[in-house]
Each structure stands twice: as structure tokens, then as C-alpha cells.
Amino acid sequence: MVHFVGAGPGAPDLITLRGAELLRRADCIIYAGSLVNPALLAMAKDGCSVYNSAEMTLEEVLAVFQEQEHQHRETVRLHTGDASIYGAIREQMDALDRLDIAYDDTPGVSSFCGAAAALHAEYTLPGISQTVIITRMAGRTPVPEREALSSLAGHGASMVIFLSAGMLPAVQEALLQGAYTETTPAALVYKATWPEEKVVRCTLGTLAACGAAHKITKTALILVGDFLRTTAYERSKLYDPGFTTEFRKGTQG
DSSP states (O other), rough: OOEEEEOOOSSSGGHHHHHHHHHHOOOOEOOOOHHHGGGGGGGGOTTOOOOGGGGGGHHHHHHHHHHHTTTTTOOEEEEEETTTTOOHHHHHHHHHHHOOOOOOEEOOOHHHHHHHHHHHSSSSTTTTSEEEEEEEEOOSSSSOGGGGGGHHHHOEEEEEEEGGGHHHHHHHHHTTTTTTTTTTTTEEEEEETTOOOOHHHHGGHHHHHHHHTEEEEEESEEEESSSSSSSSSSGGGGOOOOOOOSOOSOOOO
């Protein structure tokens, strides 16, 4: 059987309990190269076969799945963060269906959650934004035309941009074509939750310059939106004494 496991954002103690248990009992681990903290591999038992998928094609990964299945061994496919976001797992699952190999999927903590924690931020502030856009800049891998960064920027929502730290001038230019302005708060979070984590706060107008000054070109998330401000949001109705909920009576009405 194959177990897809989200490794979490980086810190080894941020993998789920289920994911850690699957790692400990795995006969084979195929992990996502430099994106997964190698400290997690210390959980592997003696005799476990370990493969770095950064050096492999899909066909080579599938060949390992088949070999391990033929030997009745359990394989953990260890992806960074949560594998449902830029994890390229759909193609693996579809292939396993064709090969009649059983699999399951254990979710993980995404790096966009780790980045918010590093910034002490909340993406969905009342009166500011109730929407989070997770996207990436078109590069060597295209995005659908309707999802161009300049188009998504028109919403002015909280935005998290993956896989784009090496294109900061283009990201900045595209975002400024939407509802954001030069003074919109922005941040770069390099390797969120890793020991070498770096947080750079800036404005959208200084995003590219700050990235260059701090030599951030990869393995970083770009966060943009007014949720990064520390003032001007509304108090949550959930804990407002005047607001009635299913569990308590409010003082108003």
C-alpha cells in the first residue's frame, strides 16, 4: 500500500501524529527532495529504503511503488506541506488506480499556515478580507489565462503566492494592476517554521527591492493584503457580548 503523507511546513514536530506513525512503520519512503526537512527521515526504521523524488521522474516513482507493492511492503510518499497544494499527487493517484495499488492520503499543515503563524497574522479579518487566494505566478509552468495574477489581484483579497519568489519584479508589477496599491502591506516568509526561517515585512511597492536586499529568490511565500495591517479591522461577532449565537444570548436585541 502507498501512503501519501503531508510532511508539514518544515519543523519536524509539525507533521501530524498519523503522518509520523506512518513514517515510523514504512518499509520505503519517497520524499520530496529539499522541500522536506531531512530531520523527518530520522523517524525511518532500520532497513527502510529511502528515495529522493527530486532526482526521479514520475515513471521512476511509479516503478518504486510497483516494486514495493510486489514485495508486500508499505511505502510513504512524503510531500511538503499538504500534498493537495502544488503536490502533483493527482497524477500519481490516477496511475495507482490504473495499477490497482491501494493508497490513502494523510493531510499536512501547509506552508501558508506556517507563514501566517510566523507573521502572527490572520488571513480572514472581519471588515478587511474574508477570502484567501492561493496562487502562483506564471513561469516555466503556465497558469490558466483566467487565473493571471493581475486578474486575481482585482479582488484585493488576502493573497498567498507560491513558487514565485524568483520573479518578484514581475509579481509586484502584476499585483499593482489590481486593487492593491504601492502601500498595501506585503511580506516574504522564507522557509516558514524551519530553523532558518526569515520574515521580511514590506509594502507591495518595495517587494522586489526587499527580496533582492535579503537575497530571497526561492523557498519563500509572498503574502499580500490589508490583513497584514495591525489596525482597522472589526471585532469578531463570534465573541462579541452583544451578539447572540446558538450557545449564548447576546446583550443586544
